[in-house]
Amino acid sequence: MSAGGLNPRSQASENSPRSQASDNRLLYSDGEWDFETLRRIHDACEEIALGEMGLSVYPNRIEVISSEQMLDAYASTGLPLFYKHWSFGKHFAQQEALYRKGLRGLAYEIVINSDPCVSYVMEENTATLQALVIAHAAFGHNHFFKNNRIFKDWTDAKGILDYLEFAKNFVTRAEERFGEVAVERTLDAAHALMSQGVHRQRQRRVPDLRSEELRERERRDYDAARFNDLWRTVPGKTQAHVPPSELERRRALLQLPQENLLYFLEKSGPRLAPWQREIIRIVRNVAQYFHPQRQTKMMNEGCATYTHYRILNRLHEQGRISDGAMLEVLHNHSSVIMQPDFDDPRYSGINPYALGFAMMQDIERICEHPTEEDQEWFPDIAGCGDAMPVLRDAWAEYRDESFILQFLSPHLIRKLRLFHLSDDSGKPAIKVGAVHDERGYRRVRQALARQYDPAWTEPDIQVVDVDLSGDRRLIVEHRVLHGRTLEEKEARLVLRHLAYLWSYDVLLKEIDPVSGTVLREHAVSPPHD
Amino acid sequence: MEILDRRLNPKGKSLPNRQRFLRRAKALIQDAVRDSSAQRDIRGADGGGEVSIPMHGVREPSFSLGQGGIREHVLPGNKEYREGDEIQRPPGGGGGGSGNEGSDDGGGEDSFRFVLTREEFLELFLDDLELPDLAKRRLAQLVDPAFRRAGYTSSGSPANLSLSRTLRNSLSRRIALKRPKPEGIAQFEAEIARLEALGDPADEVPELRAQLERALRRSQRIPYIDPIDVRYRRFEPVPRPVAQAVMFCLMDVSGSMTEDMKDLAKRFYMLLYLFLQRRYKQVEVVFIRHTHEAKEVDEQTFFHSRETGGTLVSTALEEMRKVIEARFPPGEWNIYAAQASDGDNAAGDSTRTARLLLEHLLPAVQYYAYIEVGRDGEHGMPGFPRGATDLWRTYEQLVVAGAPMAMKRVRNRREIFPVFRELFRKRGLTEEATA
Numbered sequence: 001m002s003a004g005g006l007n008p009r010s011q012a013s014e015n016s017p018r019s020q021a022s023d024n025r026l027l028y029s030d031g032e033w034d035f036e037t038l039r040r041i042h043d044a045c046e047e048i049a050l051g052e053m054g055l056s057v058y059p060n061r062i063e064v065i066s067s068e069q070m071l072d073a074y075a076s077t078g079l080p081l082f083y084k085h086w087s088f089g090k091h092f093a094q095q096e097a098l099y100r101k102g103l104r105g106l107a108y109e110i111v112i113n114s115d116p117c118v119s120y121v122m123e124e125n126t127a128t129l130q131a132l133v134i135a136h137a138a139f140g141h142n143h144f145f146k147n148n149r150i151f152k153d154w155t156d157a158k159g160i161l162d163y164l165e166f167a168k169n170f171v172t173r174a175e176e177r178f179g180e181v182a183v184e185r186t187l188d189a190a191h192a193l194m195s196q197g198v199h200r201q202r203q204r205r206v207p208d209l210r211s212e213e214l215r216e217r218e219r220r221d222y223d224a225a226r227f228n229d230l231w232r233t234v235p236g237k238t239q240a241h242v243p244p245s246e247l248e249r250r251r252a253l254l255q256l257p258q259e260n261l262l263y264f265l266e267k268s269g270p271r272l273a274p275w276q277r278e279i280i281r282i283v284r285n286v287a288q289y290f291h292p293q294r295q296t297k298m299m300n301e302g303c304a305t306y307t308h309y310r311i312l313n314r315l316h317e318q319g320r321i322s323d324g325a326m327l328e329v330l331h332n333h334s335s336v337i338m339q340p341d342f343d344d345p346r347y348s349g350i351n352p353y354a355l356g357f358a359m360m361q362d363i364e365r366i367c368e369h370p371t372e373e374d375q376e377w378f379p380d381i382a383g384c385g386d387a388m389p390v391l392r393d394a395w396a397e398y399r400d401e402s403f404i405l406q407f408l409s410p411h412l413i414r415k416l417r418l419f420h421l422s423d424d425s426g427k428p429a430i431k432v433g434a435v436h437d438e439r440g441y442r443r444v445r446q447a448l449a450r451q452y453d454p455a456w457t458e459p460d461i462q463v464v465d466v467d468l469s470g471d472r473r474l475i476v477e478h479r480v481l482h483g484r485t486l487e488e489k490e491a492r493l494v495l496r497h498l499a500y501l502w503s504y505d506v507l508l509k510e511i512d513p514v515s516g517t518v519l520r521e522h523a524v525s526p527p528h529d
Numbered sequence: 530m531e532i533l534d535r536r537l538n539p540k541g542k543s544l545p546n547r548q549r550f551l552r553r554a555k556a557l558i559q560d561a562v563r564d565s566s567a568q569r570d571i572r573g574a575d576g577g578g579e580v581s582i583p584m585h586g587v588r589e590p591s592f593s594l595g596q597g598g599i600r601e602h603v604l605p606g607n608k609e610y611r612e613g614d615e616i617q618r619p620p621g622g623g624g625g626g627s628g629n630e631g632s633d634d635g636g637g638e639d640s641f642r643f644v645l646t647r648e649e650f651l652e653l654f655l656d657d658l659e660l661p662d663l664a665k666r667r668l669a670q671l672v673d674p675a676f677r678r679a680g681y682t683s684s685g686s687p688a689n690l691s692l693s694r695t696l697r698n699s700l701s702r703r704i705a706l707k708r709p710k711p712e713g714i715a716q717f718e719a720e721i722a723r724l725e726a727l728g729d730p731a732d733e734v735p736e737l738r739a740q741l742e743r744a745l746r747r748s749q750r751i752p753y754i755d756p757i758d759v760r761y762r763r764f765e766p767v768p769r770p771v772a773q774a775v776m777f778c779l780m781d782v783s784g785s786m787t788e789d790m791k792d793l794a795k796r797f798y799m800l801l802y803l804f805l806q807r808r809y810k811q812v813e814v815v816f817i818r819h820t821h822e823a824k825e826v827d828e829q830t831f832f833h834s835r836e837t838g839g840t841l842v843s844t845a846l847e848e849m850r851k852v853i854e855a856r857f858p859p860g861e862w863n864i865y866a867a868q869a870s871d872g873d874n875a876a877g878d879s880t881r882t883a884r885l886l887l888e889h890l891l892p893a894v895q896y897y898a899y900i901e902v903g904r905d906g907e908h909g910m911p912g913f914p915r916g917a918t919d920l921w922r923t924y925e926q927l928v929v930a931g932a933p934m935a936m937k938r939v940r941n942r943r944e945i946f947p948v949f950r951e952l953f954r955k956r957g958l959t960e961e962a963t964a
Contacts, residue, residue: 035532042530063533072542087589089550092543093643097579100644116531123536184549192590341606350605419607421616423600429615435607448603459592484598493590 025319031126038062038121041131042138044320048311049139054388055307057142058117058157062134065120071095073110073120080112081164083171083282085187111137113145113293115157128325132332135311140304147396148300150292153202160289167282174275186276189497190262190283196461197262197287200454250468257462257477260284261498264463270472271503280501295399295454302356303395309333309357339416350451355416359403362412363387363394373410400452408448410441420447425483459486461508472504479513485520486510495524502526550587551649557582562645562653581642651803676764685761698758708751709744717741774805774863774895775813777849780831781870783820783840790902794869795832796945797900801867804953813862815852819845821875825852840873842920843881850889859893866890867898872918879923886927897934898952899924 027044028037042060049055065073073080075092082088108129112118119137121130145151156163175183190197244252251257258264262284266277293300316326339354340346363381366374367390370382381390394403413436420433420443433447434440450456465475476498478486491508499506503526510520551558561580610616645653681694721737724730778798780791805812816831817823820838823845849866857864874882891897901921924936937948 035534038532039530042532046530060530061533062530063535065535065538069535069538069542075543075546084545084549086546086549086553086587089543089546089548090554090587090641092547093550094641097643120535180549184553188589195591339605341608342604343606343608347606350603416605417607418603418605419610421602421604423602425597425599429617432610432612432614432616433601435610435612437612440612444603447601450601451603459594461592478592480598482599484594484600487593487595490590490593493588494592497590 027320028127033127045135045311048314055143058115060138061116061118063120083168109133109137111141114160117142128328135308136304140307144300144303154292186279189501190280192494192497193261194287197284198291257464259462265501298352298356298400301352302360305357306360401449404449408445418444420444474502474506476508478510499524499526554587557586559653579644581640584641677767679765681760682763689761691760691762694760699754706751709748773811775857777815777866779817779845779868782818782836793902800949817848823848842874843878846885864894872901872920874919891932899936901938903940
């Protein structure tokens with residue numbers, strides 16, 4: 001939010017000192033490439049990204065892989081080394097069938113949020129595509145990973161590859177010692193709860209004995225220093241000491257309510273073996289690692305697309321890629337950012353590349369050529385001249401939801417002709433809530449922002465209580481928003497997994513948070529075998 | 530910045546995952562494999578291929594929001610709507626908009642198609658089948674030994690000397706016989722040297738020298754390594770089960786056998802061949818066709834050339850007996866036979882056929898399968914059950930008497946796989962089924 005992050009330093013390097021060097025400055029002349037070409041492309045992109053755009057990136061590691069390896073990487077959620085599980089085999093078989101039939105092309109690259117930042121590029125790509133991919137992934141995504149607050153707070157780019165290695169070995173060893181079936185069962189259950197396995201807020205640090213002692217001593221020293229026997233003589237209210245109720249005590253003990261179901265199971269599951277706890281922890285950590293990506297998908301792609309567009313245009317201006325190559329870039333670029341209208345058969349939601357890129361370009365426009373409307377809506381940035389500091393600040397400080405709320409302009413709403421629908425299953429018709437007009441801008445913007453807010457799109461499920469003295473039943477609550485209850489069949493399947501890990505009965509209550517009434521209840525017992 | 534070439538990394542990184550997936554979805558895939566194999570043509574019978582399994586069997590559930598309630602959508606590309614307009618819901622009840630990323634991994638589909646390799650296909654297809662009487666009855670006579678480690682021996686060739694075992698024996702012997710240690714001797718010598726340097730004040734040196742002398746003599750008498758310490762690794766020959774099989778394909782090619790019937794028979798032979806190939810390293814195939822006389826032929830002739838003549842089954846059995854005698858001694862070969870016929874046989878031939886089988890062939894073979902092929906629709910006449918053929922009646926008596934033989938009727942291409950499966954179903958399963 002603050003303008004303190006704006007950094008005007010980057011303007012200095014506009015004209016590269018080597019701009020009037022030799023005639024043939026082309027990085028490559030035809031589609032063929034070798035490692036030397038890749039290096040030249042990378043260095044050229046780096047010059048623009050770090051110099052002109054002022055990006056700051058992790059060191060890059062570019063790995064050339066074959067299409068089969070790309071499919072491999074797809075199957076294990078893009079991570080280079082991952083533990084073994086049947087679901088990855090399923091995804092692989094699915095992807096492979098689609099790919100073989102030609103229904104789906106492969107992504108040109110996969111990039112991993114790690115330090116050094118690993119980008120996979122496919123050997124089938126032409127030199128132009130490699131340039132596009134390097135600019136997009138090795139600089140765009142890389143900058144976003146390194147600088148965005150959510151990534152910085154929640155993921156450990158340095159440690160992730162080592163952690164994955166550990167996870168893989170741990171699961172393999174567990175399979176050897178306890179059998180593939182038992183491990184698979186635990187992994188299945190943990191995977192089912194994966195999206196309930198992330199902390200959405202920073203955890204309150206549980207005080208450990210040492211720090212608690214330290215605090216106690218400090219307090220006593222303080223009391224001793226300020227001791228004055230006179231105070232004893234001053235009459236005051238006698239404080240009624242209310243003992244905490246049984247429920248409060250239990251909740252404090254188990255850190256309830258707890259939205260991170262996997263964390264709760266790992267710490268408090270009564271009958272889990274140590275290796276099961278570790279596996280739950282692994283799944284939880286992986287879920288947590290991916291959590292920022294889900295919250296910033298649109299911005300991340302927008303940032304990367306904007307970066308490659310800018311870098312490649314500059315390379316073309318400098319005469320370092322040919323006109324033909326530029327046409328290939330534009331062709332790929334425009335198919336990436338294609339956004340079909342809602343009534344188009346190809347429509348499948350808002351394309352994050354399209355919206356992200358459009359917003360980045362819109363910010364550039366507001367900074368450089370603002371209209372009166374922009375002056376009114378964005379007084380802070382309109383006409384500030386240089387978009388890069390604004391963009392860099394946005395990339396660092398926002399996630400999709402807050403970014404839209406802050407930066408989606410009326411101009412862009414009109415351009416995309418966004419409109420808002422309100423669909424109440426209790427009413428016969430769907431209502432158009434707002435369109436791209438003066439009355440609607442703010443509402444469209446707010447509704448779109450909510451569409452990117454996990455708090456609105458994902459069910460809010462928490463562990464609220466455990467009947468410790470009775471049958472140890474676990475009570476889980478879904479706070480139903482806008483009457484949107486859970487899909488029942490799926491919910492029962494997931495609860496079975498939850499009951500398996502908990503080992504006792506589980507009760508899921510879907511409650512209306514306003515009135516507190518219970519809308520539905522699902523009770524599941526652990527499987528007996 | 531570094532550029533790495535990962536293309537040469539080992540391939541098939543996802544193979545373990547795939548195996549786990551196949552194991553997980555085994556029942557579903559097996560059903561799909563059976564379904565698809567019923568429709569396959571002969572060349573595809575052993576190939577891999579695409580199968581389709583229902584999605585719900587391999588679902589990964591997660592909490593998701595269901596239908597109903599109040600939903601909000603923002604969509605691009607408005608053309609005509611104004612604020613406050615009402616849009617009728619589409620009659621399908623699907624609701625407007627796609628929600629957010631509803632079908633991320635194609636989860637919306639009901640079934641899920643993917644490709645199996647040839648090995649995977651066969652593995653699944655033949656999974657619960659078993660060759661009857663797999664172990665050769667006269668295994669003891671086999672002369673195909675393999676060597677296996679079997680403890681230690683006190684004699685052997687130097688190449689098999691077990692150093693650690695030998696030294697262990699040597700050490701225990703030296704301890705037991707109290708052979709003086711080199712350190713002890715060195716100590717004596719040092720002590721003598723020290724006392725001599727001092728001028729031997731207590732006159733101990735002669736005593737010490739005597740002791741040293743005894744120790745030296747003792748250590749010479751008790752050798753460091755004695756021949757009784759030496760041990761060699763022992764190897765023991767074990768008979769190895771015969772890993773070769775021969776499959777006899779017998780077929781009636783007389784005029785009454787149509788191309789369709791031959792096709793049915795061929796499918797059956799194919800399956801048997803594939804099946805044997807999975808169990809034995811080496812599988813030989815012998816084709817014998819017969820009319821009123823029998824001949825061993827190559828595969829092409831067997832299936833494709835036509836002959837005319839009467840039908841004498843016993844000639845084929847006689848030919849098979851000869852071939853066995855000449856080339857496949859039953860002690861070394863696992864012999865399987867599959868006979869296909871339309872069931873016709875010359876009237877007087879039954880006794881001879883039965884005798885040949887009973888006396889010469891059945892003792893030699895592991896398993897004898899007979900399939901009787903008929904025209905599609907032949908049995909379709911309700912109320913007119915097709916009478917048992919001559920050959921069927923002959924064989925039936927043998928089966929009842931407990932011969933290692935099985936027989937089935939096949940009318941249609943679809944029945945080949947079930948019949949094959951039934952003939953080779955694991956013993957335990959059949960017993961369960963009948964019990």
